[in-house]
Amino acid sequence: MKRFLAKNACFVTLLALSGTALGADLIDYPDGYRLWAHVKSMTIHKGHPLENPFLGVHHVYANDRALAGLKSNSFKDGSVLVFDLLQNQDAGHASVEGKRVLIGIMVKDSQRFSKTDGWGYEGWAGNSRAKRLVNDGGASCHGCHTQQKERDFVFSQWRD
Amino acid sequence: MKRFLAKNACFVTLLALSGTALGADLIDYPDGYRLWAHVKSMTIHKGHPLENPFLGVHHVYANDRALAGLKSNSFKDGSVLVFDLLQNQDAGHASVEGKRVLIGIMVKDSQRFSKTDGWGYEGWAGNSRAKRLVNDGGASCHGCHTQQKERDFVFSQWRD
Numbered sequence: 001m002k003r004f005l006a007k008n009a010c011f012v013t014l015l016a017l018s019g020t021a022l023g024a025d026l027i028d029y030p031d032g033y034r035l036w037a038h039v040k041s042m043t044i045h046k047g048h049p050l051e052n053p054f055l056g057v058h059h060v061y062a063n064d065r066a067l068a069g070l071k072s073n074s075f076k077d078g079s080v081l082v083f084d085l086l087q088n089q090d091a092g093h094a095s096v097e098g099k100r101v102l103i104g105i106m107v108k109d110s111q112r113f114s115k116t117d118g119w120g121y122e123g124w125a126g127n128s129r130a131k132r133l134v135n136d137g138g139a140s141c142h143g144c145h146t147q148q149k150e151r152d153f154v155f156s157q158w159r160d
Numbered sequence: 161m162k163r164f165l166a167k168n169a170c171f172v173t174l175l176a177l178s179g180t181a182l183g184a185d186l187i188d189y190p191d192g193y194r195l196w197a198h199v200k201s202m203t204i205h206k207g208h209p210l211e212n213p214f215l216g217v218h219h220v221y222a223n224d225r226a227l228a229g230l231k232s233n234s235f236k237d238g239s240v241l242v243f244d245l246l247q248n249q250d251a252g253h254a255s256v257e258g259k260r261v262l263i264g265i266m267v268k269d270s271q272r273f274s275k276t277d278g279w280g281y282e283g284w285a286g287n288s289r290a291k292r293l294v295n296d297g298g299a300s301c302h303g304c305h306t307q308q309k310e311r312d313f314v315f316s317q318w319r320d
Contacts, residue, residue: 034320038198038219040257048253059198093208097200097319127320159257160194160287 027122029129030105033082036061039070039156043088043095056101057088060156069108070158073151077118079108081154100127106141106154116142119153187282189289190265193242196221199230199316203248203255216261217248220316229268230318233311237278239268241314260287266301266314276302279313 030036039060044050061082062070069075082105087098104123107113113120121141123133134141145153190196199220204210221242222230229235242265247258264283267273273280281301283293294301305313 035197037195038221041201041217041219042257043203043255045253045255051253057201059201061198093205093211095203095205097202 026132027105027107027120029124030063030080030082030103033061033063033080033084033103033105036063036082037067039067039081039158045088053102054085055088056085057095057097058083058085060084062156062158065108067158069152070154070156075108075118075152075154077109081106081156102126102133104133104141106145113138117146117149117153119145186292187265187267187280189284190223190240190242190263193221193223193240193244193263193265196223196242197227199227199241199318205248213262214245215248216245217255217257218243218245220244222316222318225268227318229312230314230316235268235278235312235314237269241266241316262286262293264293264301266305273298277306277309277313279305 039062041057041059043057044054046055048055061084063078063080065076066079066081069079082103084103085101087101089096089098102123102125104121107120107122108118109120110118116138119138119142121134121138125131125133142153145155148155151157199222201217201219203217204214206215208215221244223238223240225236226239226241229239242263244263245261247261249256249258262283262285264281267280267282268278269280270278276298279298279302281294281298285291285293302313305315308315311317
């Protein structure tokens with residue numbers, strides 16, 4: 001039994017290590033995005049076409065490269081935009097932020113994501129860094145973003 | 161006439177220069193705050209006690225010192241928080257940001273603003289850097305912020 005446990009502990013460790021190594025295929029969680037530039041916010045209410053899954057208040061954040069891209073409508077590889085969705089809570093003639101529902105990101109890498117015009121998409125449920133939400137290689141996300149082809153597939157626009 | 165104009169141009173120049181010099185009494189506009197850390201957002205609707213003048217969606221931004229203060233509940237001199245108020249526009253089962261209504265700021269300087277517990281307050285209408293909104297030395301702003309004395313007079317709290 002001891003030997004079995006030792007063997008399996010080893011297997012679990014290997015899985016964890018290989019998970020890291022194989023992670024080359026996975027899009028990284030955008031560490032530190034809460035300190036990136038806040039681009040804009042929007043609230044989606046019941047009845048909106050995007051209420052499932054985007055009901056709530058969302059904030060969009062851009063890293064430095066994405067910020068430059070927003071100003072030029074052309075995004076360099078390494079650009080990352082985060083869509084940070086929180087519950088929109090009623091607070092007596094006011095709306096305040098509730099718990100995080102999910103985050104979604106789009107990452108520019110022309111070679112890696114060539115099938116989706118250079119953009120990779122991923123999402124994480126709630127505050128999890130493990131529960132990933134995109135399982136079609138970003139095809140459905142990109143299908144919608146294709147509306148914005150002339151702005152390099154990005155909906156958000158920078159405002160002063 | 162030429163001489164008059166020359167004299168008055170000089171006077172205008174002097175006024176401009178003295179405006180800068182006398183500006184020691186005025187709180188500076190928080191240049192670049194749109195790239196500071198986005199702390200939180202909230203929407204105030206009709207019927208809320210603060211609807212006049214705070215109707216709309218507001219975002220709070222913190223400079224580096226204020227960000228450290230939010231995490232420690234103690235703000236060092238030089239901390240600046242910006243309250244950025246935009247119109248909250250209806251967009252068919254969604255709410256989007258409209259024009260800027262005003263910005264308000266609070267600035268920590270223990271000596272300069274000792275009458276208001278070390279915090280100075282100022283506001284600017286719309287996108288103007290000239291139309292200032294606070295004319296009572298910040299007394300009314302601080303009267304409300306006194307509710308938050310145990311958090312160094314700041315309402316906003318940092319969230320991940």
